[in-house]
Amino acid sequence: MSVSMLSTFVKPMHPEGRKFVAIAGAIALVLFVIWEPLGWIGLGLTVWVYYFFRDPERVQPTRPGVMVSPADGIVSLLEPAVPPAELGLGTEPMMRISVFMSVFNCHVNRLPTAGTIETVAYRKGKFLNASLDKASEDNERNGLTVVLEDGRRYGVVQIAGLVARRILCWSKEGHHLTMGERFGLIRFGSRLDVYLPEGVTPLVRIGQTMVAGETVIADLTGTVAEA
Known part of the structure; x- marks a missing residue:
């Protein structure tokens, strides 16, 4: 996958989200141990938490005022x-x-x-x-x-x-x-x-x-x- 394509799907994450992603990831691991289908659900939740805390760069308008x-x-x-x-x-x-x-x-x-x-x-x-x-x-x-x-x-x-x-x-x-x-x-x-x-x-x-x-x-x- 090219760098441009990767940047389309992978965005920077705000530091505030790191602990929530870590918690969600830990839960996903536990769920995998309990029952694999539950683990995949937990993994999906982890991805969503990361996605929620994404912090992409934005380009402001050049027009003044x-x-x-x-x-x-x-x-x-x-x-x-x-x-x-x-x-x-x-x-x-x-x-x-x-x-x-x-x-x-x-x-x-x-x-x-x-x-x-x-x-x-x-x-x-x-x-x-x-x-x-x-x-x-x-x-x-x-x-x-x-x-x-x-x-x-x-x-x-x-x-x-x-x-x-x-x-x-x-x-x-x-x-x-x-x-x-x-x-x-x-x-x-x-x-x-x-x-x-x-x-x-x-x-x-x-x-x-x-x-x-x-x-x-x-x-x-x-x-x-x-x-």
């Missing part, structure tokens, strides 16, 4: 909504783009566009289906407020889902991140919400497939033709 999707998945909600109070973005509705990640999507989260993290706010909550609108208010979540160079601010919220049980965010307040830079990860099915700055129009539609760090979701300059 655009925002990209923070997650792989499907646009599940597209509507004005009041951002979570802990983000400090006010009480007026902001345009919200929600990207739902199934258990088959890559779950590494990336910053929509360059900026300085002003706020990182974690809040405990429930574990409802992340595709539901009320998950934005009721579910466990971690929110980031990001300040652009021109002073405008936007929000990114990691929301735990029905299966997800841990939200990871390794970026801190005061950190400056570039477009598409990794800032966190959610274990298993979940959702990412982006609250756009005032006056910014989304360039996506409900049901559209997103690629984290690559798919343009909005234009901060107003020069990109609507998708």
Whole structure:
């Protein structure tokens, strides 16, 4: 198999996934000892765990002033909504783009566009289906407020889902991140919400497939033709 073909199927794995792959692999070995068909099932589970924690490289758009999707998945909600109070973005509705990640999507989260993290706010909550609108208010979540160079601010919220049980965010307040830079990860099915700055129009539609760090979701300059 050529290097190019191999890279199509074998992706880098995020370090967070190593212990889970090791656990799944150990279980598979035990199952092989107990009964071979069970072992093959365990091996399949191990491959899936590796696949879940894959962390492929992404190529960001070269156009200035655009925002990209923070997650792989499907646009599940597209509507004005009041951002979570802990983000400090006010009480007026902001345009919200929600990207739902199934258990088959890559779950590494990336910053929509360059900026300085002003706020990182974690809040405990429930574990409802992340595709539901009320998950934005009721579910466990971690929110980031990001300040652009021109002073405008936007929000990114990691929301735990029905299966997800841990939200990871390794970026801190005061950190400056570039477009598409990794800032966190959610274990298993979940959702990412982006609250756009005032006056910014989304360039996506409900049901559209997103690629984290690559798919343009909005234009901060107003020069990109609507998708």
